[in-house]
Amino acid sequence: MRRHTGFTLIEVMIVVAIIAILSAIAIPNYSEYVLRSRLTDGISALAGMRVKMEQYFQDNRSYAGTPAACSTGSIAPLPTANNFTFDCGTPTGTTYVITATGTGPVNGFVYTLNQDNTRTTTGVISGWSNGNCGWVLKKDGSC
Numbered sequence: 001m002r003r004h005t006g007f008t009l010i011e012v013m014i015v016v017a018i019i020a021i022l023s024a025i026a027i028p029n030y031s032e033y034v035l036r037s038r039l040t041d042g043i044s045a046l047a048g049m050r051v052k053m054e055q056y057f058q059d060n061r062s063y064a065g066t067p068a069a070c071s072t073g074s075i076a077p078l079p080t081a082n083n084f085t086f087d088c089g090t091p092t093g094t095t096y097v098i099t100a101t102g103t104g105p106v107n108g109f110v111y112t113l114n115q116d117n118t119r120t121t122t123g124v125i126s127g128w129s130n131g132n133c134g135w136v137l138k139k140d141g142s143c
Contacts, residue, residue: 032139039109042084042100043135046113049086049098053115063091063115084109111135 049070056066070088084100091097095115102109102123110123119134131141 035105036137038083038106039102039137042102042106042109042111043119043137045084045086046098046100046111046119049088050113050117053088053091053096053098062093063096064093066091066096084111109136 053063053066057063066088070086083104083106084102087099087101089097089099097112097114099122100109100111106125108123108125110121112120112122121130121134121136124130124136128136128139129141130136131143133141133143135143137143
């Protein structure tokens with residue numbers, strides 16, 4: 001008697017079902033991971049802008065006048081590879097608020113930072129929680 005080699009239809013269907021289950025779990029997690037990595041563009045740029053604002057204050061003893069520096073790129077990061085636009089607002093002599101607004105894949109996220117280093121998230125996308133811990137970096141609202 002001759003023995004047949006190969007896979008049965010049941011075996012192939014079991015493998016397809018296992019792959020489908022694994023991909024149903026992996027793809028959403030990977031998509032969220034990629035989105036979270038894009039959020040760091042905005043918050044790291046805000047932290048860098050804070051340092052530049054403090055340097056400006058040390059040089060000029062006032063935050064006033066930084067909008068011009070913000071628009072020229074000496075304070076704001078250049079909009080090359082990040083997913084955010086930045087606005088220095090209208091600083092007074094002793095206060096400022098910098099805002100990072102998401103564009104493209106992170107549209108809907110809005111982060112702010114002020115002279116006291118108070119970090120707030122004023123906007124998140126649907127399905128994300130806006131936690132009370134500063135800059136939201138995870139879907140559950142944690143930082």
